[in-house]
Amino acid sequence: MQSTGPSGAAYAECAVVPLRQAPAGERPDGPPRYAPEWLRLREPVDAAARARELLDPLRGRLADLPGRADGLVVHDVGCGTGSMGRWLAPLLDGAQHWVLHDRDPYLLHFAAVAAPRTAADGSRVTIETRRGDLARLTPDALTGAVLVTASALLDVLTGEEVGRLAAACAAAGCPALLTLSVAGRVDLTPAHPLDAEITEAFNDHQRRTGMLGPDAVAAAADAFTGHGASVRLHPSPWRLGPDEAGLTAPWLRGWVGAAVEQRPELRTRADRYLDERLAACAAGELRVVVHHTDxxxxxxxxxxxS
Incomplete structure (x- = not known):
């Protein structure tokens, strides 16, 4: 997740790196804040997982825009360190101006420094950063936008926040590409008797404090459809094997840690489970599919x- 929010070891899917304190005066119950180290670890796996099948219908819509010759204005919400822009900007033709939104100035700095500079056809890509949260993402804030993007964001939002995002995009008349929302399913090979119980506890943990967790994609699809949008969904699973052990190990710790936080009675069995899974990961014997939806x-x- 590349958004912002409370401090502490809040284990949404990827909260496995120690989190810094939220700035003074910011609400403590917003989406979790993730450290750049974790976002760096997951970036190549995210890039491989995102559904390129959704790009052709997106390109078709963007090609129909009468102002296309003036360049594309893209708003990336909860941008984190900017991985969505680094993935998408080089896949789209034409000049682009990316507006990066995040509540965390620390992450915005990373995003601006590492932003892409050229589009697929060599056109220029420019960057602007805006510190703020979804409460400020109004139709006015999206004036001139032709696309809104987000990555690993929906599942750590509430139903109200998802509705606000859909309403803002609909009022601005711009499409939204929202990638890598958790689907609530994890497949581990070899299987273990505790897999299902850990998964269920983790999913319950994701729904804490009103967050949608694995229900987010369905809620977002309903919200956008309610505003007259045409919605397409496509799987975007992480596929973690021996080559991704550097990501799998911290993911396992966070995943199991969230389950135990939700159900403390799991701790003794979960500790043994985690030790076994980490040993298999280190030996190159573990494969994991973490299901997401774009x-x-x-x-x-x-x-x-038009």
């Missing part, structure tokens, strides 16, 4: 755009 919402254009 969502493309093609909102109805406004202002006469």
């Amino acid at each position: 969502l493309l919402a093609l909102c109805r254009p406004t202002g006469g755009d």
